[in-house]
Amino acid sequence: MTTPETARTPLTRNESASTTAQYARQIVGNYDIVVALFCGLLLISNIGATKLIEFRLFGLVPIIADGGAFLFPLTYVLGDVLAEVYGMGRARRAIILGFALSILASLSFLAVNSAPPATDWPNQAAWNAVLGFVPRIVLASLLGYLAGQFLNAYVLVRIKEHTKEGRLWARLVGSTVVGELADTVIFCTVAFGGLVTVGTWANYTVVGYIYKVTVEVVCLPITYAVIRAVKRREPGYA
Template sequence: MTEPAGQHAARVGSRYAIVAAAFVGLLLISNIVAVKLIAFGPFIVDGGVFLFPLVYIVGDVLAEVYGLKAARRTIFTAFALSLLTSLTIWVTQLSPAADGWENQEAFETILGFVPRIVAASLCGFLVGQLINAWVLDRMRRWTSGRFLRTRLIGSTLAGQLADTVVFCTIAFFGVLEGWDFIGYTALGYAIKCLAEVVLLPITTRVIAAVRRAETRQTEVRPAASAASRANSGP
């Protein structure tokens, strides 16, 4: 089988590092601001609503343009740094406050380490992103790279389902019971999938832009190398 151009670009292009850094940064920022609850009319969401959908967009870019292996590497890196962030906040919270610093209670209220929620968030992210990348990669192979929008929606439905079920089960099973738990989980899943569908035009444009940039760089490098060899002749 001929290697897809996107995977070749992952080895020779420089944009992968930028996309991966954006993925990790968006995840860390969205996790920090998620501690604030925001009211939009009758709906209550957390601060992560502004950036977390972008995490899935960049995740789609990684899997579609650079391939499953590169996407997994970035996902595991983001997971490790998220875990390190949570542990650092926890250690800082437990450390004795300096004399004259009177914000310990405020620090614990805003950034306080809640093991169950942290575990739910990390596990949901890891499982959801890995499934999203795997499904997108499989569908790309099955369709020979066609039907991008269909593949993006399909991978989103699978990845967000896993993310939502894992997060809600770890965080709220036993706290919410019966239909309350089912309703909360279903509503969260529906909102996440709707956000992904609404942002689909942006996702496809970003994928196309990154792919063009990597293709141009792939074409320029052999030409530059040939010119360099010609100029260094006898």
């Protein structure tokens, strides 16, 4: 007969008599690193995009863009890496994760902005100007991002089904042309439609689109090198 003194609780699957500390199995490959960089660049770019900037081409022609233009094209480079190496399923997972983190960041900034500032803290207006996102800017960013990244991944994967491992340049450029077009038009229209003149909107949209596509084309050698490096380090790549 079992007594309270002799009763023993059965060991669970994760418990053993071993004195060695147990941890989850090590992740192989670089998927987690690529996703982390992808999401980080996205969040930084979204903050930078709250500022419109203007350059003068040859001192005459105004070129209007936003602060996100510095890093945002690189999210499409990493989006290409995700779709090319890991396929549509895991690219979709990264895109949704980036979308969720963007919403979380926006809600966090909204909560901080709404919280009463300390009596002797003089920077509430500055905080509000930079991180007190206008709702339509947030909506524009999220809609443009979702449409652009999903189209980028979808087009790349569909082209790869026909080209196999060859003609990487064709799927990188083709997916960029489609994805960036959707992203740029949606963002510029939702964010600034009706707030700026038609000429400024057209300038902002066309310049932004050409700039982003140009950056990705210029970065093709880097994208090639990154994709080769990631493929070599993926044991399950086939």
